[in-house]
Amino acid sequence: MIQKKICLLGGHAVGKTSLVARFVKSVFTEKYHTTIGVKIDKKTLSMGDRAVNLTIWDLAGEDEFGAVDIAYLRGASGYLLVIDGTRRSSFDRALNIQQRAEKKVGSVPFLALINKADLAAEWELTDTELQSLTALGWKVFHTSAKSGDAVEAAFKILTEAMLNHS
């Protein structure tokens, strides 16, 4: 069985924990329960005829209480960089985190997830800002942990990219 470690990175309250809960347990809660340190989850994905055991490291978000502990990325085959579409601040934060992540693990596959797509009407991010991510060569997905939109797909596409990368 193939084992892969992936990390979730991003500012606080962007929906990292909710995306994992949606993916692993198919649940969502509006109630915010903040993460301290790192939350570990596992899920097996079948990719064609192969099964991949994912260990998902959901890292505490970055805020005034502390920076993301980039050291936890060690051994990760890929990561999901989560941005809250309704909060501009999370966009700048993600750009910054991504640079540190790349320094730590090199150019492993990653996807940028613009989360809370169900609230698209309240998004603060403009198309221009979103296009600037694509211009960087990033793969960008609009997800919703609430509706489940594109969540499983994002994990699958990342896993696929990780398998092709190694």
Place this chain on the structure above:
Amino acid sequence: MSKRPPYDELMAACSILVLERLSAADFTAAGLFPDWFAAFAPAGFSPEGGRLRPATIFPFLEYFLEDAEEFWARGVDGKMVSGFWTETAPDGADMNFEAVAYRRGNSNFLFIRRLTTGFDRLHKVFQKGRELSLAHERLFSEISKKDILLHCIIHDMSGPLTGMMGALEIAKQENLSRRGKQLVDLGLAAAKRQANLINNLLDTFREEFGPADKTLPDPAQAPDAIACGREVLATLQPSLAMHDIRGEVRLPPGVASLRVIAEKSRLERIFYNLLQNAMRFSPRLGSIGVSFQAEEDFVRIAVEDEGPGVSPDVAPQIFQKFVRGNCSGGKAGLGLFFCRITTEQWGGSIGHEPRPGGGTSFWLRLKRVR
């Protein structure tokens, strides 16, 4: 004095699992276990001299043990503590842990401690702190939205003033009675005061500005861009005449109306801003054209002037907030920014380019409704 219970019993009572290192991956877990361990013990695990691979139970340890190995290899007595991690027990409950690599004499130990009260208290503080910071962020964004609204209202109020002042200026040239002239001058002075007031207000708003509401206008209400452009051009006619500038609508043959995804009053404002801009930079006796082109899914609208062109150093930021092109004083330098955020909200785009024969063309592409 009563006999002291064995240490592993004391450790277990403190929710600590004690493992002794055999090799890089294998550990023994002898004696008593803390309650929580039952939920994570591998199937068929026997406590008596049982061997354990902690990293297979807790993937977090795979990472921590790499550092711990280095620490143990140093051969110095002491301890190294991991960060906190959270696991979901088989029953779905979250449990929080911390690991300690410990060395004493020639023995290397790994302690895994389930965190309870202290951690819960810490969590409460973090939870509250982050909730407050989110609430603060939300409030802040709410306030700036209100600011934007107010800003737009004020900006709107300044629009008709240009027309009023233009009309009054022309009226002054007419053959008026003395009383009539006085009244026109009074009117002009009041309009100028008002314009000044608005400029001052706009200045105080220069701080923060961002896109407002994002819902697409209803296609059923799609305005006719040509009619809209015509109307605005007509209201600006007095000012144009005063500066000896000719304004004209340029249409492709056989096209009389083009409906676009937009909201009428804001589309008018875009025309207004672009035309006023064009007017400001137009030479005397020049002409300004409003041209329309129908594409498959878009309508391309251009306001063309014969002015000096956009200087290269402001060109990249011309659609940003509060940039003033060239030196002629505009109002808040907000006009083009407004045009950009508004067209983008409608799924359109905006830009400018020099015209082959001189002058500038400011163009918009708006979604076409058939």
